[in-house]
Amino acid sequence: MMESRVMHPGSITIKPQGGLGNRMRAIDSALLIAKSTGKNIRVIWELTFELNCSFNKLFYLPEAIELHEYYVNRLFKSSSRFLYRNLRKAGIYLPLGFSLHLFDDDILNMKIENVDFVQLIGSEKAVFINTCNQFCKDTDSFKAFKPVAELQRIIDSYVQGFNSNTIGVHIRRKDNLRSIKHSPLEGFITLMKNEIKHKPETLFFFATDSEEVEKELLDIFNSRIITHKKLLDRNTEAGIQDALIDLFCLSRTKKIFGSHYSSYSEVAAQINNIDLIQVLQ
Numbered sequence: 001m002m003e004s005r006v007m008h009p010g011s012i013t014i015k016p017q018g019g020l021g022n023r024m025r026a027i028d029s030a031l032l033i034a035k036s037t038g039k040n041i042r043v044i045w046e047l048t049f050e051l052n053c054s055f056n057k058l059f060y061l062p063e064a065i066e067l068h069e070y071y072v073n074r075l076f077k078s079s080s081r082f083l084y085r086n087l088r089k090a091g092i093y094l095p096l097g098f099s100l101h102l103f104d105d106d107i108l109n110m111k112i113e114n115v116d117f118v119q120l121i122g123s124e125k126a127v128f129i130n131t132c133n134q135f136c137k138d139t140d141s142f143k144a145f146k147p148v149a150e151l152q153r154i155i156d157s158y159v160q161g162f163n164s165n166t167i168g169v170h171i172r173r174k175d176n177l178r179s180i181k182h183s184p185l186e187g188f189i190t191l192m193k194n195e196i197k198h199k200p201e202t203l204f205f206f207a208t209d210s211e212e213v214e215k216e217l218l219d220i221f222n223s224r225i226i227t228h229k230k231l232l233d234r235n236t237e238a239g240i241q242d243a244l245i246d247l248f249c250l251s252r253t254k255k256i257f258g259s260h261y262s263s264y265s266e267v268a269a270q271i272n273n274i275d276l277i278q279v280l281q
Contacts (some may be wrong), residue, residue: 025266046071055069059148129229158245165202168207
């Protein structure tokens with residue numbers, strides 16, 4: 001006999017952290033759980049130096065979401081993280097009025113223990129979640145995220161130039177030290193050359209946060225590379241919109257050669273359930 005679950009309609013308040021990929025996977029997890037439990041969902045969307053763009057400038061707002069936005073400057077963001085961490089160590093939580101608080105370390109530990117987040121969250125009246133992590137996924141993951149018309153037109157214009165073997169390539173650099181260390185450029189070049197060897201018609205949609213890496217790959221693969229000219233600045237609206245265009249173009253390729261420890265690579269593959277081959281050395 002299946003164990004019955006006690007579900008309280010209640011609400012989920014989620015404060016996603018980090019960049020675009022991190023926030024999408026956190027919100028998507030909450031949406032999936034809300035769908036299963038009948039809870040309302042409230043998203044607190046901070047405009048920060050990591051992602052300084054309104055949600056509505058990126059996506060149509062899903063009906064299930066009540067959105068609250070505000071700007072947080074860099075100094076306040078850094079100090080608030082420090083405050084959260086130390087208050088939690090002391091057993092004190094800043095958000096009041098919630099029966100359950102889940103932060104990054106809680107979620108990571110619970111995932112190791114195979115906790116059923118649907119049951120856990122569904123049994124609570126009011127839940128506060130502050131994370132950059134994915135804690136629920138299924139075949140419908142990320143289907144609620146619909147780019148606004150202006151950005152979707154740009155995405156579609158690139159996809160029209162794809163052939164039957166267009167491969168996505170995402171090389172993360174900048175501040176992601178694990179990706180830089182474990183996903184070297186040479187590994188991507190080897191995979192790309194092998195793909196061309198077996199399928200000479202191969203094209204690549206290429207996304208990166210490094211102008212130097214982009215130039216090097218264009219020098220090697222020239223006309224095989226399709227890339228979106230972008231602003232590499234996450235502290236601007238245009239920079240985040242460009243990141244979204246790259247993300248959804250990657251999702252429309254046949255498969256992705258992606259970076260280790262990059263939520264962006266992972267989300268791009270999950271959007272349309274395509275294969276992700278991480279360069280890992």
